[in-house]
Amino acid sequence: MKSITIKEVVLHTINVSLKAPFTTSFGTIHTKDVCVVEVIDESGISGWGETVTSDEPYYNEETTHTAIYILKDFLIPRIIKKEITHPKEIYSMFSFVRRNQIAKAALETAMWDVYAKKNGKPLYAVLGGEKKKIAVGKSIGIQETPDHLVDKVGQYIDEGFQKIKVKIAPGADLDYISAIRESYPNIPLMADANSAYTLDHVDHLKELDKYQLMMIEQPLAHDDIIDHAILQKALRTPICLDESIHSYDDARKAIKLGSCQIINIKIGRVGGLQEAIRIHNLCKDHNIPVWCGGMLETGIGRAHNLHMTTLENFTLPGDTAPSSHYWEEDIVKPEITMNNGYIQVPDGLGIGFKIHKGKIDKVSIQTERIDSEKSPHPIPH
Numbered sequence: 001m002k003s004i005t006i007k008e009v010v011l012h013t014i015n016v017s018l019k020a021p022f023t024t025s026f027g028t029i030h031t032k033d034v035c036v037v038e039v040i041d042e043s044g045i046s047g048w049g050e051t052v053t054s055d056e057p058y059y060n061e062e063t064t065h066t067a068i069y070i071l072k073d074f075l076i077p078r079i080i081k082k083e084i085t086h087p088k089e090i091y092s093m094f095s096f097v098r099r100n101q102i103a104k105a106a107l108e109t110a111m112w113d114v115y116a117k118k119n120g121k122p123l124y125a126v127l128g129g130e131k132k133k134i135a136v137g138k139s140i141g142i143q144e145t146p147d148h149l150v151d152k153v154g155q156y157i158d159e160g161f162q163k164i165k166v167k168i169a170p171g172a173d174l175d176y177i178s179a180i181r182e183s184y185p186n187i188p189l190m191a192d193a194n195s196a197y198t199l200d201h202v203d204h205l206k207e208l209d210k211y212q213l214m215m216i217e218q219p220l221a222h223d224d225i226i227d228h229a230i231l232q233k234a235l236r237t238p239i240c241l242d243e244s245i246h247s248y249d250d251a252r253k254a255i256k257l258g259s260c261q262i263i264n265i266k267i268g269r270v271g272g273l274q275e276a277i278r279i280h281n282l283c284k285d286h287n288i289p290v291w292c293g294g295m296l297e298t299g300i301g302r303a304h305n306l307h308m309t310t311l312e313n314f315t316l317p318g319d320t321a322p323s324s325h326y327w328e329e330d331i332v333k334p335e336i337t338m339n340n341g342y343i344q345v346p347d348g349l350g351i352g353f354k355i356h357k358g359k360i361d362k363v364s365i366q367t368e369r370i371d372s373e374k375s376p377h378p379i380p381h
């Protein structure tokens with residue numbers, strides 16, 4: 001396989017508006033700034049990635065603007081004009097920067113895309129994935145009343161979604177879940193708590209066991225593994241971790257302690273595709289199923305999610321709804337569509353979608369070209 005050498009990186013910062021506001025326990029997102037990362041190799045091939053941060057540091061410690069700073073001052077200078085034999089090397093090349101996983105992933109995923117294109121392959125083939133279509137779930141933001149939520153669930157079940165994820169928090173959990181189960185006793189249903197509970201809620205959370213949820217996602221603190229192990233022993237419902245798992249080592253410790261029975265893998269949260277593959281393989285070895293979480297991505301991040309989900313142990317539908325659920329107009333062409341609850345994985349080179357440059361220009365805030373390895377900081381080589 002051919003190596004890659006990046007001659008230039010272009011940061012396209014855009015502002016995109018969701019078709020419908022998305023409410024979680026962190027608040028409501030209507031619009032967000034996205035830094036679309038374009039890496040251009042010496043032969044002029046472009047690879048694409050995106051920051052999956054939002055404008056506030058409520059999901060993790062990053063925002064789109066911290067990510068842009070880390071990209072410009074540290075990560076881009078580390079790789080520009082360096083010959084890279086394989087993108088799996090990039091995550092360790094970034095180890096001199098602590099955390100800042102979403103910034104790392106935005107650049108690392110773009111490198112995987114350009115590497116696949118340069119070697120004439122679809123991204124899934126380079127990742128080692130085999131599925132040609134992936135099962136799709138739908139994550140529903142917090143709704144005002146149980147009735148509103150039941151209506152949304154019915155709408156998405158009718159559309160063919162194979163898993164329904166709803167948000168819960170103290171005071172908006174049992175009545176919402178029981179209302180769904182009254183109308184839809186057998187659908188594949190899960191709840192995401194986004195760290196809204198503590199161990200004081202163990203008896204309350206045990207009430208959820210009677211509703212046959214597939215899992216309860218991230219019930220406790222965003223950076224906890226130990227208390228989740230205590231809670232999992234008390235619950236019949238499998239715990240799934242999201243925010244707690246930033247790396248392979250977090251996953252290794254969570255599995256060792258019995259903190260979860262399922263892991264939601266988000267490429268951005270774990271620093272890129274290479275670390276995501278390592279976590280996938282570790283979970284496979286320990287019979288821990290995984291699924292692909294969503295971060296309200298544009299079509300670029302969504303494309304990376306599709307290709308990652310072709311790996312064997314992604315056995316549960318992800319939060320990977322089609323473009324039309326998020327954007328009036330996506331920044332990729334063709335837009336990502338779903339048919340009977342599945343999304344076809346494209347066979348084109350790399351991510352397999354063209355970039356809609358006209359749309360990027362329409363929503364552009366700033367475009368910065370970087371072609372120098374110079375940084376205002378000492379960068380280890």
Ligand SMILES: O=C(O)CCC(=O)C1=CC=C[C@@H](O)[C@@H]1C(=O)O
Nearest residue numbers: 024059139293294295296297319
């Ligand atoms: O992208 C999607 O459709 C799912 C979005 C989603 O559920 C989330 C995005 C970002 C943080 C959280 O609020 C939540 C999650 O925890 O998965």
Ligand SMILES: [Mg+2]
Nearest residue numbers: 192217218242
């Ligand atoms: Mg989550």
